[in-house]
Amino acid sequence: MTIFSKQTAKQQSLTLLLVGAAVGILMAVSGPYRSLTHDNAVVAWVNDTAIGKIQYIQALELLSLERRSPINDQDRSLILNRLIEEELLVQKAIQDGALRNDLDVRQRTLQTMLDSIQSESIARDGDDGESSYSAVADYIEQLRDDAAITWIVEPTTETPATKQVAQ
């Protein structure tokens, strides 16, 4: 193989490398490809969260029940805007840690999860208080087993505040 042909081969491989890198960067930047116009179940995306067609239609139906006149373009736009705003408020709350900081959200979420576990247990084993309690305990035990729990301060040895109160 001549020096000339080696250089040509190097140039080709370099070109391929650059093209590959460019494609990779583009794919990384653009994220998963999603064709919005061909999705017939979604009316809008808000930061990658879908607002479904069913959700939109239900909201329109609720409005039409309150209105005597038929729904117009302005109403449709209002409903869509409200759904988008609700989604933005929800996302902002999650981002701000409302799940842990807002007592109402925290309690409601815990209750929803516990209800769900108990419902599954009742559906499986019948309406038995003992078994649904046991189902919750088993579920939590499973979560504990899978978790990484790192103690920074043990509750019995900590807290100047507690010591102060105890004095």
Place this chain on the structure above:
Amino acid sequence: MTQTANNSNPIFRGIFAIAGLILVLVGSNTQIEHRNYPAHTMVLVNQKPITKATLTVARQRSNALTNTLQQQQDPLLMQRLIDDELILQRAESLGVLEADPGIRKLLARSTINKVNTESQSLPISESQLRDFYDNHQAVFQTPARFAIQAARFLTAEEAMTARRQILAGSRLSETVSFADGAVLIEMPRSLLPTHMLRRYLGTGLTDAILQLDQDRLSQPIAQDGGLYLLHLLKQQPSQVIPFQQAQSDIIIEFRSRQRQSALLEALVLYKERADIRLNSSLLEQLARDE
């Protein structure tokens, strides 16, 4: 030189590949300890901190009555907080927050409350209140009130006859008794604000009353297949409440509008920062299908 470079390429590639593999192997078995948890963190549950502040809130909410009991209960409370945290994490991973309508409402409410609280923490100066009062005089005035008598007649002749009798000194209630099918509209004789008049008489007749002067009698007004006579007995004009007297109402109204404005501004900001894409073709199709 070129020859040397060509020969060394596979060697370098091999070294880089081995280095990369070592990094992957070491990285997969190394637990990286991020010391970026908040101060007063007591325990990390899957890297999520439970702080002393959380324990304090849990203590306050528990049924502990004495300090001794509180200390004894701390390990139990911590275990409860850890279990709660595990369930919350599970809820997050299952997407319960986004899917459950009740939780969604609470989340939206949480953001609104936060925006409200932030806006309410801003101090209000006297000059701000004064400007607000000056620019919203209509809000800080007692409404105009009207004492009205109204009657409905079947024919224009009867209505005109009744009108002449009233102008000659009779009362509307007396004239009604002489006209066949005429009725006096049942409503209080006391002074009523406009919104109450609308409740008794509807918008059209109320608008006609607003055009009348005191002690004036309307011409017969055709409405709903009848003819109405409206007699304005007494009128009390609206009065602006002085600034000092209205100050507490001004603060309440100012705060209320401040909250609305803060929420609108926040929503505008969230929209600007968000990636919002509409499925225009589906929206158009749904509009057509209705």
